[in-house]
Amino acid sequence: MYKILSREDLAPNIHQFEIEAPSIARKAQPGQFIIIMVDEKGERIPLTIADWNRENGSIFLVFNVVGQTTNKLAAVQVGESIMSLSGPMGLPAEIDKFGTVVTVTSGYSVVTIVPVVQALKEMGNRVISIMRAPTMDSVFGQEHLGAMSDELIVTIGDNSCNGEPNFVTEPLEKLLKAEQIDRVITVGPVCVMKLVASVTRPHEVKTIASLNPIMVDGTGMCGCCRVSVGGKTMFACVDGPEFDAHEVDWPSLMARRCTYASNERGWSQYRCLDCAQW
Numbered sequence: 001m002y003k004i005l006s007r008e009d010l011a012p013n014i015h016q017f018e019i020e021a022p023s024i025a026r027k028a029q030p031g032q033f034i035i036i037m038v039d040e041k042g043e044r045i046p047l048t049i050a051d052w053n054r055e056n057g058s059i060f061l062v063f064n065v066v067g068q069t070t071n072k073l074a075a076v077q078v079g080e081s082i083m084s085l086s087g088p089m090g091l092p093a094e095i096d097k098f099g100t101v102v103t104v105t106s107g108y109s110v111v112t113i114v115p116v117v118q119a120l121k122e123m124g125n126r127v128i129s130i131m132r133a134p135t136m137d138s139v140f141g142q143e144h145l146g147a148m149s150d151e152l153i154v155t156i157g158d159n160s161c162n163g164e165p166n167f168v169t170e171p172l173e174k175l176l177k178a179e180q181i182d183r184v185i186t187v188g189p190v191c192v193m194k195l196v197a198s199v200t201r202p203h204e205v206k207t208i209a210s211l212n213p214i215m216v217d218g219t220g221m222c223g224c225c226r227v228s229v230g231g232k233t234m235f236a237c238v239d240g241p242e243f244d245a246h247e248v249d250w251p252s253l254m255a256r257r258c259t260y261a262s263n264e265r266g267w268s269q270y271r272c273l274d275c276a277q278w
């Protein structure tokens with residue numbers, strides 16, 4: 001059992017938990033995730049390790065309440081425990097001296113990108129962070145991300161794939177035209193990452209997306225998280241979650257994420273962000 005040490009409500013439907021998990025805290029690296037089961041009948045869902053405290057033996061998770069399991073998790077209070085946490089899983093984020101790196105995040109990933117930004121800064125990179133929130137009252141995490149970054153651009157706007165994409169692509173496009181950008185890293189809803197890839201492709205700037213397909217075991221055995229990258233089948237849980245965004249087959253990722261949409265419909269808080277079908 002894994003005890004909740006503290007919790008903070010960051011914005012409507014966005015919560016941060018600190019959880020006692022010494023063996024995970026000891027090994028966690030930027031970009032890795034855990035698989036959580038809230039109770040013995042719960043489903044397994046992946047959440048990124050947003051931060052860790054090796055001395056206290058705790059890890060931090062930030063999650064968006066979108067369906068059944070995240071609703072259940074949001075109901076767990078400080079002092080109570082969740083049944084299972086497996087991890088750290090996935091390959092750590094690729095950290096090197098790239099030069100100027102732009103990160104583009106939306107939702108929970110505004111917080112989960114922070115360890116990656118910190119590691120990039122420690123390697124001597126200049127980091128410009130573009131973050132996006134759907135509305136003014138859902139802006140969170142900007143102080144922490146801003147403190148780690150050389151520059152922070154906050155954008156507010158609708159997230160629909162069918163909507164106006166300017167909320168993150170416009171500042172990104174401006175940066176790409178104004179100066180040498182050596183790498184772009186994007187984490188967030190699939191439609192945001194796909195748009196980012198389409199903006200950077202003509203500029204031939206290496207772009208990394210942290211993919212979020214449905215995962216079950218997280219060990220490369222069940223095949224649930226398979227994605228097509230550069231025409232090859234990869235498993236996001238063991239080969240990723242980071243992949244070259246220009247090589248990802250985005251339509252198939254979007255379609256696979258909706259596999260259980262009709263089963264989950266009763267729990268869903270809002271329409272699917274990726275295909276707008278719910």
Ligand SMILES: Cc1cc2nc3c(=O)[nH]c(=O)nc-3n(C[C@H](O)[C@H](O)[C@H](O)COP(=O)(O)OP(=O)(O)OC[C@H]3O[C@@H](n4cnc5c(N)ncnc54)[C@H](O)[C@@H]3O)c2cc1C
Nearest residue numbers: 045047048063064067068069070108212213214215257264
């Ligand atoms: C590597 C990785 C890291 C992630 N990190 C975070 C994080 O730090 N914070 C956060 O809020 N979310 C994160 N997610 C997404 C999170 O796993 C889903 O939002 C969660 O599974 C939804 O479960 P649900 O039962 O509440 O909602 P559901 O109603 O089941 O689903 C809502 C949406 O989540 C997707 N989803 C459902 N089950 C899974 C699953 N087992 N694996 C992946 N996606 C699923 C569905 O395609 C759908 O779009 C991450 C996903 C991956 C793959």
Ligand code: FES
Nearest residue numbers: 216218220223237
């Ligand atoms: S989650 Fe089962 S193979 Fe990746």
